[in-house]
Amino acid sequence: MKGAESGKDDYSEYDTPHLIMTYTALLSLAILRDDFERLNKPGILKLVRSCQRADGSFTSLPNGGDSDLRQVYCAFAISSILDDWSGIDVGSAVKYIQRCSNYEGGYGQSPGGEALGGTTYCALASLYLALSQSTSSVSPHLSPEERTRTIRWLLQNQTPVGGFSGRTNKVPDACYCFWAGASLHILGASEYVNVTALASFLSKCQFKFGGIAKAPEDTPDPYHTYMAVAALALYPPEGADKSYNLPKLNALWNTTEDTAEWIRSHIQRRS
Amino acid sequence: MSHITVDDLADAALLYCEKPEWQDVTPVPQYDGILFNLSVDVLIVVLADKDATDYFRAVVKSDEISERVLQLTEDIIRLNPAHYSAWQFRYRTLIALKSNLDAELALMDVLAIQFLKTYQVWHHRRLILTALHGASPSESLDAAAKELHFITRALDTDTKNYHTWSYRQWLLAFFDDEALWEGELPYVEKLLDVDVRNNSAWHHRYYVVWGRVRANGEVDQEEVLKGEIAYTKDQIAGAPNNPSAWNYLRGVLEHTKQPFSSVQTFVELYAAPARKTAEDVVVDLDNPGPGPDAHLPCVAALEFLADIYEAAGGEQKKAVEIWKSLANEHDNMRKKFWEFRIKDAST
Numbered sequence: 001m002k003g004a005e006s007g008k009d010d011y012s013e014y015d016t017p018h019l020i021m022t023y024t025a026l027l028s029l030a031i032l033r034d035d036f037e038r039l040n041k042p043g044i045l046k047l048v049r050s051c052q053r054a055d056g057s058f059t060s061l062p063n064g065g066d067s068d069l070r071q072v073y074c075a076f077a078i079s080s081i082l083d084d085w086s087g088i089d090v091g092s093a094v095k096y097i098q099r100c101s102n103y104e105g106g107y108g109q110s111p112g113g114e115a116l117g118g119t120t121y122c123a124l125a126s127l128y129l130a131l132s133q134s135t136s137s138v139s140p141h142l143s144p145e146e147r148t149r150t151i152r153w154l155l156q157n158q159t160p161v162g163g164f165s166g167r168t169n170k171v172p173d174a175c176y177c178f179w180a181g182a183s184l185h186i187l188g189a190s191e192y193v194n195v196t197a198l199a200s201f202l203s204k205c206q207f208k209f210g211g212i213a214k215a216p217e218d219t220p221d222p223y224h225t226y227m228a229v230a231a232l233a234l235y236p237p238e239g240a241d242k243s244y245n246l247p248k249l250n251a252l253w254n255t256t257e258d259t260a261e262w263i264r265s266h267i268q269r270r271s
Numbered sequence: 272m273s274h275i276t277v278d279d280l281a282d283a284a285l286l287y288c289e290k291p292e293w294q295d296v297t298p299v300p301q302y303d304g305i306l307f308n309l310s311v312d313v314l315i316v317v318l319a320d321k322d323a324t325d326y327f328r329a330v331v332k333s334d335e336i337s338e339r340v341l342q343l344t345e346d347i348i349r350l351n352p353a354h355y356s357a358w359q360f361r362y363r364t365l366i367a368l369k370s371n372l373d374a375e376l377a378l379m380d381v382l383a384i385q386f387l388k389t390y391q392v393w394h395h396r397r398l399i400l401t402a403l404h405g406a407s408p409s410e411s412l413d414a415a416a417k418e419l420h421f422i423t424r425a426l427d428t429d430t431k432n433y434h435t436w437s438y439r440q441w442l443l444a445f446f447d448d449e450a451l452w453e454g455e456l457p458y459v460e461k462l463l464d465v466d467v468r469n470n471s472a473w474h475h476r477y478y479v480v481w482g483r484v485r486a487n488g489e490v491d492q493e494e495v496l497k498g499e500i501a502y503t504k505d506q507i508a509g510a511p512n513n514p515s516a517w518n519y520l521r522g523v524l525e526h527t528k529q530p531f532s533s534v535q536t537f538v539e540l541y542a543a544p545a546r547k548t549a550e551d552v553v554v555d556l557d558n559p560g561p562g563p564d565a566h567l568p569c570v571a572a573l574e575f576l577a578d579i580y581e582a583a584g585g586e587q588k589k590a591v592e593i594w595k596s597l598a599n600e601h602d603n604m605r606k607k608f609w610e611f612r613i614k615d616a617s618t
Contacts, residue, residue, distance in 0.1 A: 014331045014356045014363075065355060066394045103477055103522030109433065112440050112482050114474040116433065155605050156514060162604075168470040168514050170431065192608040 016061050017047050023074035026081050030259050036266045041082055048075050048087035056092030068110040069100055073122035077253060080129045083268040090133045097123045101146065104168060105153030115153060117166040117179035124150070124186045125252050151189045154180050162197030173214045174205045175227035182251045185234050199237035199244070202228045230254065286322040292339065298325035299332060320350045331360060336367045348382065352389040362398050372399050373414065380421055384428065393434045397441060404446070415446045423458070430462065431471045440478055455479040467506050473515040481526055496527050504537055508559035511541050517571035531579045538579065541572030570602045577612070587616050
């Protein structure tokens, strides 16, 4: 039994491009120092545009899939990297972001969601990436009260052992050291982080045979290893040995400043 | 068969390329000529995955709609629960075949418990419930009620699972039926009885009490506020150093635009350094005090009291005193933040 006839070419509704994969692909290519000669900028913008919904949110795929602040961040990051916001209705996306803000001061994954470190980063990074875009209806800025509430909640999540948890009353995790740490950095509040305690926690997350785990005594994985190193790049501990000398990190794109400069020179300044 | 292991593969299922009923299909490899250099154990699982997904690409290309596609997508999902295209194709096949969606949910019950932290498993449930609602809004309420029971069982094993709570919140808002909403507050209270520090439960309480869209006049805001403040005070009395409860109190007062000073008497009980002996304590039912084992002063209470002083006219000095004690003694971790508050107040 067959469904509706597929198109003549190889395009399939079940093998579409994916918004999050597109963001990570752009970053990966920049990290690998691709010359971006083959970058299909209009195609990418078409994807981003086709993923946005009426309520301002974005789905992972043009024809559906999950939808929350992660996809919003990816859409904003892609637009920022391409330096072309024509694929997004920024105003409605910002309204969606604001609907994700939560009574605790953080941002939930979607409207009504519990305040969570990762999605708080997505919200804040998006709002600050969009600062270059102004709309007449909505300002992407945060009010001072909102900013203070968010800073308060983020700082509250630095636990007694120095690591950050992702939600109130949860245990610290190396990746939230980045999500919360980068959020505070974006808000201009990084000076309130206890850097020594943070570094102490992350150093204990190191696995004795290499790699960094989410918590001390756990087994390592690439994700937590990257997140820990990224957090330390944002918060270099004072007086530490030179193994803690890490490249400067661009907190909004979540990549090194060197890679960010490559993006500016090879994607933005041409076209 | 649940999550596929190497042992399962070693003695059980044939690969798709070995199954007679799939001989009419030509599998489509993902890439040409890529060699793997893997251990035998990994290779067996990788080959099963490669085999199934090669057949998947073939049926997507030919646009097949059939029962065997359901079996194929189920196998892929068990091997790789994050394979979003397989989920998408499965959903489309279920709808095209007019499959029994309640049976699909029962199958998903097994997978969800194992793959609790995968986005796709929950997204699929959302699609199924939406489809059931579309087919028959009144009948789908039964399915929604069953879902709440399922979600409760899932939460029993993992009380703070973000996806699970998120799905529960979506379900309640989507169906927006009083019969579904009315059990939520008792459920939250049960959870908080077990663990008063479960922030997901506190958050759900906020969602159910304040996050629901209500018509004007449907609810007596003042009564609700009184009740919520009384409840939160009791929970703080039972476990004072619980940021979830204090965040809830702050959030509720901010949401209803009540000044923090409206609970000053209560907060002072927890900002006080030493607990009075039993004879000195005056029992105030509206302001339950800390128990004998409470660790005082409570950092959240100190912060709260300082915020009250800061907001009031002419009480800056008292706020600064508290922030100093937080910076130097009670909340050293956030020393720089408290020092900033001191500096900010003097400008």
